[in-house]
Amino acid sequence: MIYHEPRAMARDEVNPTLSAPIEDVVNSIAKNKICMKGILATPDFSHTGELQTLNMKLRNALDLYANVVHVKSLPNVKCRHTGVDCIIIREQTEGEYSALEHEGVPGVVECLKIVTAAKSERIAKFAFDYAVKMGRKKVTAVHKANIMKLGDGLFLRSCEEIAKLYPRIQFEKMIVDNCTMQMVSDPSQFDVMVTPNLYGNIVDNLASGLVGGAGVVAGASYSSQCVVFEQGARHIFSGAVGKNIANPVATLLCSANLLAHVNLPVYSKMIKNAISKVLKDGKVRTKDLGGQSTTKDFTYAVIHCLT
Incomplete structure (x- = not known):
């Protein structure tokens, strides 16, 4: 959730998504x-x-x-x-x-x-x-x-x-x-x-x-x-907004940690194992890891590896 005080924003600024106070x-x-x-x-x-x-x-x-x-x-x-x-x-x-x-x-x-x-x-x-x-x-x-x-x-x-x-x-x-x-x-x-x-x-x-x-x-x-x-x-990483280039690994790991915290370790392990498999295969990599894949590419690859 992102909140900002109302004000005029310059043309080159990223306009954050309003959610709630x-x-x-x-x-x-x-x-x-x-x-x-x-x-x-x-x-x-x-x-x-x-x-x-x-x-x-x-x-x-x-x-x-x-x-x-x-x-x-x-x-x-x-x-x-x-x-x-x-x-x-x-x-x-x-x-x-x-x-x-x-x-x-x-x-x-x-x-x-x-x-x-x-x-x-x-x-x-x-x-x-x-x-x-x-x-x-x-x-x-x-x-x-x-x-x-x-x-x-x-x-x-x-x-x-x-x-x-x-x-x-x-x-x-x-x-x-x-x-x-x-x-x-x-x-x-x-x-x-x-x-x-x-x-x-x-x-x-x-x-x-x-x-x-x-x-x-x-x-x-x-x-x-x-x-x-x-x-x-x-x-x-505001420069990545709307470009589909950010690495989703950190966020996916956060989701896995959240699942472990609420006593759903099986699902947590599934996500972490899927991430490891995609990284080990090395075929789908975002730009920060030396590849050309998009955020969605990596996410879909992780989903495909969920077992």
Whole structure:
């Protein structure tokens, strides 16, 4: 669902599909407990003082505090590294995404980064619980506490305190700039990663690039009451609108994950097996994977392989 405030749009802008006010979307998700969505495009309303994007409003209204992206190598998708298999867990209700900015004097902008012990501990516990549930062995806290000693320092200390409750899970900490270098050099060293908001957004997209790009990675955002299944890489790809060229793999994987979440694992596995078969065959590939097939071509190929 995409919602936008009414305004005149330039000729070269993409006119988003009107559905319902964001409040109605929030109420629907809260009622049904699950949702599947794409990445929302938000017009620039900064001149009006509105700094929150639609995605931010949705997360804050539903308290979707934990974003989970499982980055895994896919069959027959050629990349620099093979065997990538890591889970990135991002706190996404505070940090730099507070939308608290102002221009005190012309040419000087102040932005507030919000870090709280309660939310830092909550995302750390979510990450360790997720690691236990998924049979993972290590959790890496990604931070910049060497520079942001108070804000990121609080996040890191929270992770360290929670780690003491899980003695069977190995815990390590890594500065974010080193983390990005290590990921492109040797992603196999990572298992579960827990990050503040901004770093998680960056690491999600970087990791997606390691396994084939934004079109092949699924994600999900969790609150204590509901879950929203969405693409793992935050890229709206507005240039593909109406052209039938986008890679549907990420969205199809989201649908499979949703089915597993509602206790329909057989159907979830059917979709994932069909995707794997199409990728292994290599005959139908979208442009981002080096082929010339359309979105519909790939989707029909997956449907044909459903068994």
